[in-house]
Amino acid sequence: MSQARAKVLFITSQGAFQLYGGAETALIMLKHYLEKKGIICRIYSYEDNFHDYDIVYLHNVSQFPIEAFRLVQLAKSAGARVISSPIYWSSFESALEYGVGIKKFAHLIAYLISVFVSKTGIDFGLQSSPRLMKLALEQSDLVIVNSNAESELISRHFMIPKRKIRVVYNGVDPNIELADPKIFMNKYDISDFILYVGRIEPRKNVLRLIKAFNKTALDTHLVIIGRPMQEFYKYYWDLCLKEAAKNPKKIHFLGSFKYSSELLKSAYVSARVFVLPSFYETPGLSAIEAAVAGAKLVITNRGCTREYFSDFAIYVDPLSVESIAKGLIKAYHSPVNEDLKRHILTNFTWEKSGDQFIKIIKSIV
Known part of the structure; x- marks a missing residue:
């Protein structure tokens, strides 16, 4: 089948665009680039039938593993090829950050069980999320990850053979550097x-960031743009507010900005330093954008x-x-390193990501 006639159906979790983040940005940017290249793309709705598509692409499977397993089966029975992108990382340190008291202990036990199940597939008939994610990845035609490091992790944790895994790096819009500060x-x-x-949540480590900023005594401001995840981690948001109250004139919570907004792009080019001290990043689209912004x-x-x-970055x-x-x-007292921007623009753009994905489509359709 020719590239121009290829039809791709993107599926992600139902709540994905209510909690818009880097994963959703990556999906939208990939879709836009493929459409520019003549590939028909849709994000799944009730009107779609798998029989009408060449590729069913499951995006961010780690967020809906139970449903993803069933979707893989349905898509393959309809004759479509299935590509799954897990966007997965596992961190014992991060698991320790969630909850307080008995909830923290329960979260840690759940993490240890999930690691065991994802590797062995043994869940004693419970149809658990780790087991079904393992099955979804095993039954997909290909698995796409956004780094070699994630490839190693997927192969090790879920026992997925590396011959099934392809790396497609995340990208950036080069025009961010043209924004008006x-x-x-x-x-x-x-x-x-x-x-x-x-997002303001335990994995992103915002509380330690605020504590660190207060410790520096730098004569500048800390600007935090993002949505507090109060529905799930109100205790954490309260801790962040309490720590920020120690320096109210210098620490600013501005809420979330739309990804495409000129205000967000302007914030990137206005900043002197960008910080992302999370317990892990894969790799953090906002960091790529900030690097291009200078x-x-x-x-x-x-x-x-x-x-x-x-x-080209300072690691913490x-x-x-x-x-x-x-x-x-x-970072605050260091000169700007133009090599970082050149490195990103040379290696990580949405055009390069899209071209990698098109090669993968051609290889299986």
Whole structure:
């Protein structure tokens, strides 16, 4: 079948676009690029029938593993090829951050059980999420990951043979660097600040970030753009607010901005330093965007961050407030390194990601 006639159906979790983040951005940008290349793409709705598509692409399977397993079976029975993208990382350290008291203990036990089940497939007939995710990946025609590090993890945790795994790197819109910094500065009267963009939740390590910023005593501001996940982690949001209250004139929670908004792009180009001290990142789309915008980058040393940012970022230990504080101070007083921007634009654009995906489509259709 020719590339121009290929039809791709994207499926993600039902709540994905209610909690819009990097995974959803990646899906939309990939869809737009494929459409520019003549490939027919749709995001799944009740009107779609798997028989009408060449490829069914399950995006962010780790967020809906039970349904994904059934969807793989239905798609393959309809004659479609199935590609699954798990967007998966497993972190014992991150598991320790969730909940308090007995809830923290329960979360840790659940994590240890999930690691066992995902590797062995043994769940004693419970039809658990880790087992069904393993089966969904096993029964897919190909598995797409966004780094070699994730490939290693998927192969090791779910025993997926590497011959089935393909790496498609995340990308960035090069035009972000053309944004107007005055838009953000005129609205908030803040410049040369430290910027964080992402959800406010335990994995993102925002509480330690705030503590680290307070520890630095830098004469600047910490701007936090993102949605507090109060529905799930209200206790964590309350802790962040309590710590930020120690420095109310310097720490600003601005809520979430739309991904395509000129205000968000303006924030990127206005920032002096961008920080993402999460317990892991794969690799963090906001960090890629900030790098292209010209910000100096302070980022976690967990996940696949080094695969994307090489030696051009300052890496910090997410468990250490001291490490994060030192990273902020070092970045703030360092000169801008144009090599970071060149490195990202040379290796990680949505055009390159789309071209990689098209090659994969051609190989199985």
